[in-house]
Every structure is written in C-alpha cells, then in structure tokens.
Amino acid sequence: MLITGGNRGIGLATAERFQATGYRVAVTARAPQDKPPKDICVVQCDVTDSVSVDNAVSEVEATLGAVEVLVSNAGITRDGLVLRMRDADFTEVLDTNLTGGFRVAKRVVKNMMRKRWGRIVFVSSVVGLGGQAGQANYAASKAGLTGLARSLAKEFAARNVTVNLVAPGPIETDMLAALSDAQRAAMTDAVPLARLGKPAEVAAAIAYLASEEAGFVTGTVLAVDGGLAMG
C-alpha cells in the first residue's frame, strides 16, 4: 500500500497502523530528508509532477509489488484571507492537494482495475464541507477531492475498486501546531467532543475504508471531527 505525504501527521499515523497490521507500506515525502521516524519504506515524490509520481510508484511497485491500497494524503496549506491571497497561493494549493490526488490515483488505479480489487482513500477535511475563513484555497481543494473521489468511485465500481474520503476535523499535527494557542482553543470550543483529534483516530477510519469489510462502501465521506461538521 502507498500513502502520499506519509512522513508525519495523519499520513505517518496511517503508515504505522497499516504496518502494524501486516501491510507492506510505502510512504512518499517531498524531500529525501523528510524521513519518517520509524522503519517505513519512503520514496521521494513531488505530487505536482506526473513524472515524479510515475517514478515513485514504479519504485514502490519494484520494491513491494503493485499498489492495492492508496491513501492520498499529501497536502499543503497557504492560508490567507481571499483579498490578500495571491493567485499562486490558490493554484499551488489546488495543484498539490487536488490535482496531486488525481495524478497519483490515475497512476495506481490501472493495476487495481486489472486485479479487480482496489481501495483508494482520499484525506479531505472538515473545511471542505463547511468552508473556513482564511482557507479558501485549502477548502476548495478539499471539497474538490469529493467530486474527484466520487467520480472515480463510479468509473471503477465495475472493477471492484472502492474510493472514499475521510474528512478530519482539527487533529493534533504539525499543520495545527502552526496556529496560535487562541486559534486552537477556538477550534476546540467549536468541537462537540471538546478536544482535538489524534492522528491515530483518523488512521483508524482510513483502515476501515481500506479493509475487505468495507467492500460495499464507496463514494462516502467519513467525518472524523468530533462532531464539528454535523448539521
């Protein structure tokens, strides 16, 4: 299985979980020095570059075999209010978070369809459902993943490839560590379960969607957000 952006945060927690349950796991990281702390196979990959994606997946295939489970998780933020957001801030976030997901899924799905079995899970976000002031680019990219995933779900349903999304709320990761204490406190207050989520809790949801048991679940968005997006 392959996890993009797996050297930290939700991606790393997902890699650890799958590795612990016997999967052969590879993660991608943008820079070669971004090694995950544990003994996890890492390949260098820039998801904004199709050639880099192709090379990375080929390397994984040569080392571990064909990718049967893809967790498309690589993402960046470039926060700012719309009036202050440069076009490049918008398009670069889209290129990584949304188009990057497309590039990787396109590369691995061919083998899945040939095998008549595959699992793709996109890591979206609660802000893709509800929007977020200061994150127009990020929210647009995460909402876009829903349309991408559901279209893939329909295109490849006949080949027994399921495609789903998880939509994490505020999770204790580096991405959130970049915010101020006041911002984090405000987020926690907005969550009905009144705390931040743990990366492992998102990994558990991903593990379910990637499991054999989830074979009748496709095109769904599974929120892991402490109830934030309800209603």
Added chain:
Amino acid sequence: MSDNFERFKNCAVDVLSVDADQVVMEATFESLDADSLDLVELVMALEEEFDVNVEEEELDGITTIQGAYDLIVSKI
C-alpha cells in the same frame, strides 16, 4: 494473418481476458463482454504496443475488432 493482427490479438487477449479464437474481425466488443473501461484499457495497451497515439474522439463509433484494428493500423 498479418503480423500486425497477431500483435493486436495478443493485446486483446491479454487485456480483455478472452480466447485468441474469439478475436476475429467481425467480433463486437459487446460480444466479447468488453465495456467502455475495457476499451480504454485496450487502446492504452495498443498505443504502447504499436507506439501510436489515439485521441479520445477517434474512439467514437468503434464497436468491433475490425474498427479498432483499422484505426491502429492507419496510424502506424
């Protein structure tokens, strides 16, 4: 039968999981149980095998082995 058709046939057998004797000129993709995804996959395999490039719109109206074979051969 030409060498080109043998190569074409090998691709079809491989991608569509059919027997070689089913891949005849008059066979329709429907009769081979091939859906639109199969057709796309076959064209991708043929593009690689024959080092040609097929545009999406050129596939419109192609329903038989003959149609697909003629299209590929016209590009070699």
